[in-house]
Amino acid sequence: MTTVCKKWANMEKFLSRPSPFGNETGQLPNGYYVPSPSVFKSLNSDSKVLVVGAGGLGCEILKDLALSGVADIHVIDLDTIDISNLNRQFLFRMSDVGKSKAQAAADFIMKRVPGCVVTPHQGMVQEKDEDFYKQFKIIISGLDNIEARRWLNSLIVGMVEYDDEGEIVPSSIIPLIDGGTEGLRGQGRVILPKFTACFECTLDSFPPQQAFPMCTIAETPRLPEHCIAYVYILEWERCFPGRKLDKDSPEDMQWVFERAQERAQRYGIEGVTYFKTMGVVKNIIPAVASTNAIISAVCVNEAIKLLTYGSQTVNNYFLYIGGEGLYSPTYFYDKSETCAVCCDDAATRTITFSRDQTLQELMDKLSEMPSLQLKKPSLIGKSTSLYMQKPPSLEKALRVNLTKSLGELLENGEVLTVTDPTLRDVSLSIQVNFA
Numbered sequence: 001m002t003t004v005c006k007k008w009a010n011m012e013k014f015l016s017r018p019s020p021f022g023n024e025t026g027q028l029p030n031g032y033y034v035p036s037p038s039v040f041k042s043l044n045s046d047s048k049v050l051v052v053g054a055g056g057l058g059c060e061i062l063k064d065l066a067l068s069g070v071a072d073i074h075v076i077d078l079d080t081i082d083i084s085n086l087n088r089q090f091l092f093r094m095s096d097v098g099k100s101k102a103q104a105a106a107d108f109i110m111k112r113v114p115g116c117v118v119t120p121h122q123g124m125v126q127e128k129d130e131d132f133y134k135q136f137k138i139i140i141s142g143l144d145n146i147e148a149r150r151w152l153n154s155l156i157v158g159m160v161e162y163d164d165e166g167e168i169v170p171s172s173i174i175p176l177i178d179g180g181t182e183g184l185r186g187q188g189r190v191i192l193p194k195f196t197a198c199f200e201c202t203l204d205s206f207p208p209q210q211a212f213p214m215c216t217i218a219e220t221p222r223l224p225e226h227c228i229a230y231v232y233i234l235e236w237e238r239c240f241p242g243r244k245l246d247k248d249s250p251e252d253m254q255w256v257f258e259r260a261q262e263r264a265q266r267y268g269i270e271g272v273t274y275f276k277t278m279g280v281v282k283n284i285i286p287a288v289a290s291t292n293a294i295i296s297a298v299c300v301n302e303a304i305k306l307l308t309y310g311s312q313t314v315n316n317y318f319l320y321i322g323g324e325g326l327y328s329p330t331y332f333y334d335k336s337e338t339c340a341v342c343c344d345d346a347a348t349r350t351i352t353f354s355r356d357q358t359l360q361e362l363m364d365k366l367s368e369m370p371s372l373q374l375k376k377p378s379l380i381g382k383s384t385s386l387y388m389q390k391p392p393s394l395e396k397a398l399r400v401n402l403t404k405s406l407g408e409l410l411e412n413g414e415v416l417t418v419t420d421p422t423l424r425d426v427s428l429s430i431q432v433n434f435a
Contacts, residue, residue: 004114004115005066005067005069005113005114005115005116007067008040008044008069008115011040011043011068011069012037012040012069014310015035015036015037015039015040015043015308015310016035016036016037016039016040017035018035019033019035019310019311021311021312022309022310022311022312023305023306023309023310023311023312023313024309025312026311026312026313026315027312027315027332028190028192028196028312028313028314028315028316029313030175030192030306030309030313031309032309033308033309033310033311034309039308039309039310040069040308042307042308043068043069043070043304043307043308044069044070044071045071045072047070047072047137047138047307048072048073048074048135048136048137049065049070049072049073049074049136049137049138049139049140049303049307050073050074050075050076050133050136050138050139050140051065051073051074051075051076051140051142052075052076052077052125052139052140052141052142052143052148052152053076053077053141053142053143053144054075054076054077054079054089054091054101054102054105054142055077055079055085055089055101055142055144056085056088056089056181056287056289056292057142057144057179057180057181057292057295057296058075058077058101058105058142059089059090059091059092059105059292060142060292060293060295060296060297061140061142061179061296061299061300062075062091062105062109062118063090063091063109063296064296064297064299064300065140065300065303066109066112066113066116066118067113068300068304070116070303070304070307071115071116071117072117073109073116073117073118073119074118074119074120074121074136075102075105075106075118075119075120075121076102076120076121076122076123076125076128077100077101077102077105077121077122078122078123078124078220079101079216079219079220080098080099080100080101080219080220081096081097081098081099081100081101081104081219082097082218082219083097084218084233084234085101085218085219087289088287088288088289088292089101090289091104091105091108091109092104092105092108100120100122101122102120102121102122103120103122105118105120106118106119106120124148125143125148125151125152126148126151130155130159133155133156133159133174134159134174136174137174137175137307138174138175138176138177138303138306138307139152139156139174139175139176139177140176140177140179140299140300140303141176141177141178141179142179142296142299143180144180144181144216145216146206146373147375147421147422149178149180149199150199150200150203150422150423151421151422151423151424152176152199153176153178153191153198153199153200153341154200154341154422154423154424154425154426155424156174156176156191156193157193157194157198157341157342158341158424158425158426159172159174159193160172160173160193160194168194173192173193173194173195174193175190175191175192175193175303175306176191176193176199177189177190177191177299177302177303177306178191178199178299179295179296179298179299180295181287181288181291181292181295183288183291183323184288184291184321184322184323185291185319185320185321185322185323186291186292186294186295186319186320187295187317187318187319187320188295188298188299188302188314188317188318188320189202189314189316189317189318189333190302190306190313190314190315190316191316192316193342194342196315196316196333196335197316197333197334197335197336197339197342198335198339198341198342199341200336200339200340200341200342200423201333201334201335201336201339201341201342202317202333202336203370203371203372203373204370204371206370206373217229217230217233217234218230218234221263221264221267221269222269223269223271224260224264224269224270224271224272224273224276225276225280226269227260227261227263227264227267227269227272228256228257228260228272228276228277228280228281229280229281230260230263231256231259231260231263232245232256232260232280232281235259236256245281247278247281253274253277253278253281254274256277256281257272257273257274257277260272260277290322291320291322294320294322295320298314298318298320302314314330315330315332316332316333317330317331317332317333318330319331338371340423340426340427340428340429341423341426346428346429348415348429348430348431349428349429349430349431350430350431350433351365351430351431351432351433352432352433352434352435353365353406353432353433353434353435354406354434354435355405355406355407355412355434355435356405356406356407357405357406358402358403358404358405358406359379359386359387359401359402359403359404359406359409360402360403362379362406362432363377363379363387363402366418366430372428373422374418374420374422375420375421375422376389376420376421377389377418377419377420378390378418378419378420379416379417379418380416380417380418380419381409381410381414381416382411382414382415385398386398386401386409386410386416387399387401387402389421406432406434407434410432412432412433412434413431413432413433414431414432415429415430415431415432416429416430416431416432417429418430
């Protein structure tokens with residue numbers, strides 16, 4: 001006889017009972033709740049769920065899913081385990097340091113929850129194709145990286161299919177539940193592609209990212225800021241236990257700067273400067289285990305609702321603020337008319353510049369705008385390419401345009417086509433008007 005988790009019996013009983021709050025009674029209905037033992041059977045044996053990220057939030061999500069009766073879980077994460085993770089990422093032990101987070105988390109869950117199968121994938125979300133993501137009924141994101149969350153959102157929305165009459169094919173819709181935490185704040189949202197606001201619609205609610213998650217700085221540094229933060233948060237304490245870093249001390253800051261340079265050289269990262277070091281030491285995101293637990297509970301609760309129709313789906317955003325007391329509102333985010341990701345006829349955005357300003361200044365502005373936050377934009381004008389990030393030969397040929405004035409390159413009111421890696425295959429239409 002196959003051994004299964006005894007706690008699943010409670011979920012089976014729960015889903016066999018009637019409820020006045022079935023999914024069909026909510027503001028965001030997805031189906032009708034019909035209480036029956038078969039509801040749990042479907043949840044347990046026919047609900048493949050993907051968890052993106054196996055860090056502090058991801059560990060909680062994996063645990064909650066497994067104990068709720070979801071028996072077919074996949075998890076993807078790029079990182080390996082660092083000793084600094086062990087205080088809050090409870091699926092890992094000292095013997096796991098250096099191992100793949102996805103693999104170690106999967107092994108631990110399967111050991112503790114009999115009958116649950118967790119399949120690990122180590123790598124970036126961008127390395128998987130559409131066929132990989134199409135196999136899941138729900139995707140839950142526990143990422144701390146805005147860029148990766150935008151890419152995943154763009155992919156999931158882009159997978160929605162239409163029939164010959166232009167109607168959405170319901171089976172092509174894969175709900176995306178996005179969770180995020182920062183200190184004593186957190187959020188969870190339900191994204192139903194093409195029906196609710198997507199992640200890109202609400203991008204301006206996220207200030208341009210300046211703080212750096214612990215997991216990233218410890219395991220997979222990609223930016224000079226990651227190297228600086230690693231030295232400031234982790235290496236300083238190891239070298240000077242019990243002594244607090246004096247941010248106003250030139251000697252202390254010089255030590256951090258030099259160690260950060262050494263770490264950057266080991267990873268082939270350029271750009272560590274003394275002034276950048278001074279700025280980074282004030283922008284570290286604290287990781288709070290209780291916040292992760294709360295947001296995970298919200299995300300998994302919404303996943304179970306969507307898989308069983310057992311209760312009303314949140315419409316469509318939950319916010320947790322625990323810094324001073326407890327504040328946890330839910331509210332509705334409407335779709336943005338200018339969202340190029342989820343609006344089929346997205347409105348053209350308008351930006352006003354002086355004709356004397358340069359193309360580089362325009363690109364910098366596109367990166368700074370809260371509603372865009374582009375990373376590596378490429379721009380195509382009405383009749384020619386203005387600047388392309390790839391291939392290298394084309395980038396080199398067009399680099400001269402960066403110092404040219406907009407008056408030399410554009411007509412007043414010209415509409416540019418803008419692409420960026422964070423938006424995958426989506427392009428933006430931006431009209432440039434001269435002041």
